[in-house]
Amino acid sequence: MLKSSLKGRMGMVGLAAVMVLAGCSEQNPAKPAKVASSSSATLVAYAAPVESDVVAMRRLTSEQYQSIISNVFGPRVKIVGKFDQLVRINGLFAVGAAKVNMSPAGFEQFEIAARAVAAQVVDPKNRALTMPCVPASPKAFDEACAQRFFSQAGRFLFRRPLTDEELKTRMDIAAAGTAAAGDFYAGVESGLSSLLMTPAFLFINEAVEPDPAVQGQKRLTAYSKASRLSFLLWNTAPDDELLTAAATGALHSEKGLAKQVDRMIASRQLEGGVRAFFTDMLGFDKFDTLEKDSVLFPVYNAAVSLDAKEQLLRMIVEQLVVADGDYRDLFTMRKTYISDSLARIYRVAAPKPGAWGEYTYPENSPYTGIQSTFAFTALHSHAGRSSPTIRGKAIRELLLCQRVPDPPANVNFAQFNAEHSEFKTARQRLEAHSTSPSCSGCHKLVDPIGLALENFDGAGQYRTSENGTPLDTSGKLDGIEYKDAPGLALALHNNNAITGCVVNRLSSYALGRPQTKDEKAWLTTLGERFAASGYRLTALLRDIANDKAFYAVPPAEQQVTQNVQ
Amino acid sequence: MVSLSPIPSSIFRPSLRAAAGAGLVAVLAALTPAKAGDPTSKTLGFAVTTFNTAMYESRFMDECPQGINATNDEFWWRGLSKEERGRLTNNGDMTQIARQHIANHRGPNGEDICQVPTAVKDPPLYTVRGKLAYGMKLDGTDDGKDTPKSCKHEKFTGVDGTPAIDNQLYRVLGCVYGWRSIGHIETAANGHRQTNGLGMILIEVSGVDDARNDDDVTISFYRSVDTFTFGASASPLPYSTYRIDYDGEKPRYGDSIKGKIVDGVLKTTVPGDVKLPFYANQSFQTMQLMDTQIELKINADGSAADGVIGGYYSTQQLWEYIGEQGWQPTGLYTCPGIYAAIQKLADGHKDPKTGECTSISSAFKIKTVAGFIKHRDGGDKPNKIAQAQ
Numbered sequence: 001m002l003k004s005s006l007k008g009r010m011g012m013v014g015l016a017a018v019m020v021l022a023g024c025s026e027q028n029p030a031k032p033a034k035v036a037s038s039s040s041a042t043l044v045a046y047a048a049p050v051e052s053d054v055v056a057m058r059r060l061t062s063e064q065y066q067s068i069i070s071n072v073f074g075p076r077v078k079i080v081g082k083f084d085q086l087v088r089i090n091g092l093f094a095v096g097a098a099k100v101n102m103s104p105a106g107f108e109q110f111e112i113a114a115r116a117v118a119a120q121v122v123d124p125k126n127r128a129l130t131m132p133c134v135p136a137s138p139k140a141f142d143e144a145c146a147q148r149f150f151s152q153a154g155r156f157l158f159r160r161p162l163t164d165e166e167l168k169t170r171m172d173i174a175a176a177g178t179a180a181a182g183d184f185y186a187g188v189e190s191g192l193s194s195l196l197m198t199p200a201f202l203f204i205n206e207a208v209e210p211d212p213a214v215q216g217q218k219r220l221t222a223y224s225k226a227s228r229l230s231f232l233l234w235n236t237a238p239d240d241e242l243l244t245a246a247a248t249g250a251l252h253s254e255k256g257l258a259k260q261v262d263r264m265i266a267s268r269q270l271e272g273g274v275r276a277f278f279t280d281m282l283g284f285d286k287f288d289t290l291e292k293d294s295v296l297f298p299v300y301n302a303a304v305s306l307d308a309k310e311q312l313l314r315m316i317v318e319q320l321v322v323a324d325g326d327y328r329d330l331f332t333m334r335k336t337y338i339s340d341s342l343a344r345i346y347r348v349a350a351p352k353p354g355a356w357g358e359y360t361y362p363e364n365s366p367y368t369g370i371q372s373t374f375a376f377t378a379l380h381s382h383a384g385r386s387s388p389t390i391r392g393k394a395i396r397e398l399l400l401c402q403r404v405p406d407p408p409a410n411v412n413f414a415q416f417n418a419e420h421s422e423f424k425t426a427r428q429r430l431e432a433h434s435t436s437p438s439c440s441g442c443h444k445l446v447d448p449i450g451l452a453l454e455n456f457d458g459a460g461q462y463r464t465s466e467n468g469t470p471l472d473t474s475g476k477l478d479g480i481e482y483k484d485a486p487g488l489a490l491a492l493h494n495n496n497a498i499t500g501c502v503v504n505r506l507s508s509y510a511l512g513r514p515q516t517k518d519e520k521a522w523l524t525t526l527g528e529r530f531a532a533s534g535y536r537l538t539a540l541l542r543d544i545a546n547d548k549a550f551y552a553v554p555p556a557e558q559q560v561t562q563n564v565q
Numbered sequence: 566m567v568s569l570s571p572i573p574s575s576i577f578r579p580s581l582r583a584a585a586g587a588g589l590v591a592v593l594a595a596l597t598p599a600k601a602g603d604p605t606s607k608t609l610g611f612a613v614t615t616f617n618t619a620m621y622e623s624r625f626m627d628e629c630p631q632g633i634n635a636t637n638d639e640f641w642w643r644g645l646s647k648e649e650r651g652r653l654t655n656n657g658d659m660t661q662i663a664r665q666h667i668a669n670h671r672g673p674n675g676e677d678i679c680q681v682p683t684a685v686k687d688p689p690l691y692t693v694r695g696k697l698a699y700g701m702k703l704d705g706t707d708d709g710k711d712t713p714k715s716c717k718h719e720k721f722t723g724v725d726g727t728p729a730i731d732n733q734l735y736r737v738l739g740c741v742y743g744w745r746s747i748g749h750i751e752t753a754a755n756g757h758r759q760t761n762g763l764g765m766i767l768i769e770v771s772g773v774d775d776a777r778n779d780d781d782v783t784i785s786f787y788r789s790v791d792t793f794t795f796g797a798s799a800s801p802l803p804y805s806t807y808r809i810d811y812d813g814e815k816p817r818y819g820d821s822i823k824g825k826i827v828d829g830v831l832k833t834t835v836p837g838d839v840k841l842p843f844y845a846n847q848s849f850q851t852m853q854l855m856d857t858q859i860e861l862k863i864n865a866d867g868s869a870a871d872g873v874i875g876g877y878y879s880t881q882q883l884w885e886y887i888g889e890q891g892w893q894p895t896g897l898y899t900c901p902g903i904y905a906a907i908q909k910l911a912d913g914h915k916d917p918k919t920g921e922c923t924s925i926s927s928a929f930k931i932k933t934v935a936g937f938i939k940h941r942d943g944g945d946k947p948n949k950i951a952q953a954q
Contacts, residue, residue, distance in 0.1 A: 074575035132577040217854055240576070298796030299804075343806055344794070349805035349937030353791060 053207035053221070056554045058097040058512045059085065060202055064274055065113070067236035071119050072156045074129040081109050083286070083364040084123040090514040091401070091505060094282050097204075098512050107197075114196035121192055122185040132186075141187060150186060150195070156199045159230075159237050160223040160246075170195055187506040204231060204512075206555050220551050222246035229260065229545055232510045234240055234269040235276035254546075261545040265538055268409055274537065275313050275323055281505050282398055284309055286379055293384040297459035299344050304374070306459075307339040312375035314356070320537040327502055327535040331369035331399075331492040334361040345374050366455045366462060368489040370393060374460030388426050388450025395449050399492065403499035405442055424469035427451055448475035452488035499535055503527045508539075510544050513554060522549045584891065594710055600740025605775065607773050609863070610923045611790060611870050611933035613766040614801045615755045616843075618744055619699035619928035620735060621724055628695030629740035636742070640687055641668035669892055669900075676701040682884075682904035690902040692910070693739035697724050699733035700928030701858040703836075703913065716922040718912040731926035733910045734878060741898045743890075746927065748897070750890060754845035759801060762792030764844025766808055766931075768861075769938045770824070770831060774866060777829045784831065784859060785821040786852055787938065789840035803868040810842075811941055822857060833858040839876070848889045854880050855924060860898040861933070871932045877913035877924035 049343025052447040062066070066079045085105035087096035121130040132152055135142035150170045154162040162170075167353040170191040178187030195201060204227050213217035221229070221240075226246040238246070242260055250256030264270065278284075292300035294365050314337040319325045340358045343350035346367065361367045370376060381387050381393040423429040452475040457463050462513050465471055474483045480491040492498055503526050508514055515523060526543055532537030544550050599689040621628065642650065651657060654664055669677050672684030693768055698721035704712065707729045712715040721730040743750040758764055767787040773779050793801035810817045820839035825832055836856045843852040851948045854876035861872035884904060913924035 130577065131574045152576060294797030298798050298800070299802055301797065340794070340806060343937070344804040345801055347804045349939055353806045353808050353939060512630050 010171075030234055050157070050491075053209065054205045056098060056206040056512065057100075057199075057203040057210050057220075059086065059100045059102075060204065061093065061097065061276075061510060063279075064231065064237075065202075066233055067234075067272065068157065069117055071239070072153055073117070074126070074516055076126050076129065077117055077120045078235075080115055081112045082217060083113070087282075090508050091281070091397070092509050093285070094509040095279075095513055096460065106535055110202055111193075114193045117196055118192040122189045127185075135184040138184050139182050139183060142184055142261055143171070143175075143176045144182075146174045146191070146352060148190060150174070150191060153192070155243060156194060156237055156240075157195060158198075159227045159243070160189045166198075166200070171257075198489065201217065206554070211482050211538040217551050220553060222249055222251045225251050225257075225551050228510070228551065230551075231266065231273075231544060233264045233273045233541060234267070235273045238336075241340040243555060258546055261542055265542055270538075271317050271321055277506060277509055278313065278316050279309075280509060281502075282312070282376075283379075283394075284375075285556075286373075291383050292459050294376070296384050297457075299461070300378075300459045301341075304345065307342050308373065308375040308378065310356075311337055311339070311342055312370055314374050317372070318371075321473070324536055324538055326495045327530075327537055327540075328498060331371060331498065332486075332489045333364075333369055334365065334367070336358075336361065336367075336373070347462065355511075364446060366485045368486040369492070371399070371489065371492065372485050373452065377453055377456040378458065383458070385458045386426060386454060386456065387458075388401055388430060388447050390450070391453050392446025392448070392450030395492070396480060399501060400495065400497040401504050402445075402497065404446055407439065407442065424467040425471060426454055426466065427472055449488065450486050451475045452482060456486055502537070503540065505532055506540060507544060507550075510550055511554075516555050518555075519549065522547070575579065576809075582781045585662050586737035589879060602761045607819070608938070609770040609773055609776060609859070610807070610868070610936045610938040611768045611805055612793065612801070612936040613768065613803070613931050613933050614759060615930075615932045616758070616764075616766065617755070617930045618734060618738055619732065619797055619875075619930045620745060621695065621698050622739075622746060623695065625695075626703075628693045628697075629691060630694055631691040631740070633742050633745075634691050634740055634899060634902060635688075636901055637671070637891065638665065638668040640685075640895070640899055644671065645952045648684060657671065662734040665892065665896070675894070679888045679896070679900035682901045685901050687899045687902040690737065690899065690906040692906055693736045695739075696722055698722075698730050698732040698735050699710070699724055699873050700730045700731045700735070701860070701873070702727070703731040703858070703875065703877060703926050705858055713905060714913070714915055716908065716912045716915055718926075727879075730879065730928075731912065732875070732928045733828070736926070737906045737910055739814070741903065743897050750846065750896075754894040757846065758844055759793055761787065764849065765792070766836045766841055767794045767809065767936070767938050768859075768933065770826075771882055772880040773826070775826070776863070777826065779826045782824050782826060782831070783821050784824045784833070786839050786841055787816050788818045793880070793934075801934050804936060805934075808939045809941070814941070818851075822859070826861065826863070828916070829863045829865070831859065831863060833860070833870070836876070843886075845886065846890055847887050848892055850882060850886055853882060854927070855879075857945075861931075868935045869929075869933060870929055873928050873930055875926070875928040878927040879914075880907050880911045881923070883907060883927075908949050922942070 007060075051285045062079070062083050069077055069079060087099055089095040089099060090346065115137070127134075131145075132148050133142075133145040135145045136291050141553070147167070150167055151162060154167065166288040167374050173194050174187035174191035176187070177190035178184050181187065196551055199205070201452060206224040206228070207221045208218040210220050211217040213219075223243070223246045226238040226242045229251075230236060230242055236237070241263070242251075244306065245251050245256055245260050251260065264494065268565075315333060315335070316330065318335065318337070319330050319333055322326065336350055336359055337356050338346065338348065339356050340350045348359065366372065376394070377386070377391065378392045382390070393404045396404050423432055423495070430443060430451075452473050454464055454466070454471050454473050455464065457466075463471070473485065474481070476482070477488065477491040477494060478497075482488050484493055503523060504515070507519075507523060507526060526540065526547075529543050530536075530540045579767055587704065626632075642715070645653065653659075653667055669679055672678050672681060675683075676682050676684040700721065700723065704715040706712060706715070706743060707720070709718040709720045709729075709731070716732055719736075720728070721735075722728055722731055723730045738744040742748045766786060767789050769785045769787065771783045771785065773782050788809040790810045791807045794805050796802045800818075809819070818840055822837040822839060824836040825834050836858045838853065838855045839857045840851040841854055843850040844918075854874070855878075857874065857876035859872065859874045861870040863870040884907060887903055887907075890896045891898070903932070907925060908921075911922035911925045913922055915922050915927055
């Protein structure tokens with residue numbers, strides 16, 4: 001009974017929070033806000049932005065939500081449920097996160113997650129790690145302890161200190177909850193639930209303030225800068241040092257910013273940021289729905305799918321973070337990491353049975369570069385067979401940032417899908433199909449790329465023939481001819497579009513929006529510096545993170561509207 | 566190389582940062598270089614998925630003209646009066662399995678006749694009378710005549726027409742319900758092996774220059790510490806990695822024999838004594854298979870190999886296994902009958918003092934899937950090539 005009444009109250013708070021966001025300009029007129037901070041007086045000078053200052057918003061991704069909760073309350077606190085899928089814009093969820101419809105059902109998922117997190121935080125088993133203090137009595141409201149908890153946790157959850165009003169709201173909820181349940185921790189649970197259902201937590205809000213250097217102009221607040229930086233480099237909320245740098249204004253200085261960028265790039269959390277970017281860029285959300293015909297590919301199961309994603313990310317982290325190597329070498333690298341289930345697919349001995357192990361393919365191996373991994377070849381295939389067209393399209397769109405038009409609606413596949421077809425290989429089927437003028441244009445763009453990967457069947461397993469017919473894996477990419485997958489790997493490595501694409505995607509990912517026409521020059525400069533660095537991703541990240549353009553106020557047409565749906 | 570600094574855990578417990586950092590170190594440790602190289606190059610590896618006594622069963626059971634043998638239970642039942650049956654079996658309501666512990670103690674002094682098989686004398690076992698069998702020519706003779714090493718016995722013709730096949734184990738067990746395909750002894754044993762990884766035999770063929778034809782290879786037998794992984798159809802998947810069971814620096818098993826590959830069929834060139842891990846229905850054994858020969862047909866894509874492994878099985882070991890099975894629900898046979906038949910039909914390793922043979926010619930049908938056999942880092946202590954004495 002008590003539980004249900006508390007739940008009802010928390011639901012109301014969450015809903016109210018969304019409504020506040022929808023009409024924020026009227027409800028919260030801009031005013032200097034006093035900051036609820038645990039200590040320094042200097043924090044007052046850098047007060048938290050009020051809602052009317054917000055010019056851009058991005059919904060947290062599931063991974064960001066998880067990461068923040070884990071960093072604030074420790075890894076024992078788990079997230080339950082799944083949040084609404086974001087929309088992919090400009091090839092990235094990070095951009096789609098700024099165009100969000102929050103449906104009642106979608107909000108309900110956040111509500112469920114918030115309650116589950118709050119319950120775990122106050123769980124007696126976790127309190128030693130999750131609570132900063134012990135109340136004088138577990139049955140009565142301890143204002144000092146509650147204030148300490150909400151102000152400290154709230155600073156990390158909101159990526160800025162809570163305003164007095166925000167803090168008071170949580171304290172009032174916690175006090176009422178304690179009184180109703182006769183349990184201090186039940187009160188804290190209610191207050192924390194409401195905190196986690198607030199737009200200030202669920203959305204990365206970017207706020208502006210008058211720019212003291214240029215009269216009449218605005219700039220991002222230091223806390224907004226901190227969030228941009230942290231979500232780009234670590235895919236999580238700012239840590240204590242970064243928030244302090246924001247509070248003191250250090251982030252507004254080139255030197256202070258550079259110090260934080262250097263520190264963050266040297267941190268192990270950079271791996272999280274790099275993983276998040278490539279998970280987004282390479283469209284790994286498709287793994288959630290990946291299925292293979294179990295009769296044709298008995299070796300495939302859900303565990304293989306998870307390991308495949310992990311393998312590719314480990315290769316990326318190894319090459320771009322640990323070795324700090326050339327981005328282009330991702331497409332020719334032979335060093336990889338293999339689990340037991342992947343070893344069966346690649347038909348090699350598991351390097352470390354029962355664990356992930358390092359493995360280097362021999363020089364004559366067809367497995368060369370990330371595009372030859374199971375994660376790529378199986379993800380971009382049909383459930384029962386390979387697809388040179390889908391693979392070629394994926395390389396064009398994901399790795400080279402080149403748009404391939406969708407096929408016409410009236411394509412006739414019957415002639416080569418029929419049983420006992422005379423077309424034994426994908427090449428034969430595609431050659432017959434591409435004689436149609438409406439199809440040939442696009443197929444010329446993608447098939448010669450995908451055909452080079454035909455040595456890998458629909459489940460990424462090596463083969464030399466299809467239906468008893470030897471495979472011809474020759475092809476051509478932008479004028480460069482090759483005869484097999486390693487040849488394609490070299491052609492990709494040497495293709496200028498491969499580096500231009502990652503600059504484009506990473507900068508768009510960083511900004512959370514497509515680049516504007518005015519930012520073309522910035523992109524060019526980034527590309528030149530990327531080349532000068534030897535195509536090191538860490539250099540590109542450092543360049544973006546230190547650049548004023550990264551912290552520019554979003555153009556007016558891309559700023560949030562007052563009525564956020 | 567980027568130097569990475571640690572990350573914190575909970576914001577409220579910075580003292581736990583070191584622990585959180587240590588966790589990440591463990592994760593990243595997988596990214597540190599290790600020794601490269603593939604130790605399985607030029608070797609073929611197979612994991613035995615099923616191991617069955619090689620039984621040739623004709624459509625009309627011609628090999629057993631006398632029928633299937635009676636069981637311990639039946640012999641016990643036959644020896645009771647109607648009153649005794651009622652008294653001992655809850656007026657006939659007790660199931661056969663429930664009364665097995667009573668039936669097996671049918672020795673004159675209550676002895677368990679599977680532990681003391683000579684305590685009673687059952688009628689002679691119905692043995693195989695057919696002419697065909699799986700197996701190998703083990704004794705070197707064409708007619709099974711008495712030699713200094715072997716005892717006189719009747720030869721079989723191989724199912725494929727090969728003459729002079731020795732398989733006296735089949736002659737003993739071929740008409741025993743539990744070992745035939747409708748029985749449960751080996752079905753259950755194979756199920757346990759597959760699901761529990763018990764007694765998993767690994768076969769490694771090394772020194773392979775050509776996987777289809779090679780006149781000189783070495784065939785080694787190991788025990789695996791890893792179990793099978795099953796595919797969507799519940800069959801063991803090929804190309805898994807199996808670590809060898811070691812006792813210190815040496816494989817716990819690891820005997821080798823010489824062989825060759827002819828058109829994709831692996832054959833023995835020099836028989837030898839090998840030890841095999843053996844498990845069936847809670848019985849563990851280090852099977853001593855002497856003068857071992859093997860014939861495995863490797864399929865075209867190399868993902869599996871099926872065939873027969875044959876050799877002389879110590880009669881003492883064989884009886885230890887069969888005697889132990891006698892108390893199980895699957896033990897539907899006559900222990901005294903089988904014991905007597907083994908002693909009578911044993912044909913190998915003649916004891917020069919007594920003139921009695923101490924082993925029995927045997928053959929086992931095996932199915933395998935291809936796999937990668939993982940030796941310890943740094944390599945094994947070399948195994949000697951076993952040769953028949």
